[in-house]
Amino acid sequence: MDTAFLSLVLAAPLLWLISLFLLRRWPYFRLFFICNLVVLAAYLVLIGQFPFGHDEYGLGRLFVGAGAVAGHALLGFIFAVGLRSRPMGKAQPCHGHV
Secondary structure, X not given: OHHHHHHXXXXXXXXXXXXXXXXXXXXXXXXXXXHHHHXXXXXXXXXXXXXOOOOOXXXXXXXXXHHHHHHHHHHHHHHHHHHHHOOOOOOOOXXXXX
16 A cells, blocks of 8 residues: 555656646646646645644645645546547447448
């Protein structure tokens, strides 16, 4: 579990860059980018307001924040791959072929 979390946190910047590359020609890219920045800022503000009990060095807050950013990057990557893999344009008729 620790290895999966660390791997996700380390891969998050790469996933984010690949997502930007995959979505760069999407007509709603700017809106998507701005909305994601707002959502990410909201995550971090909410995490900052959440009481963590005794967290002397702030590591709990740090790891929850890193997990939120990494999870957000992963969801953005999945969205980008899904959007990129769907057929664009009009559907082609099958002409009876199966």
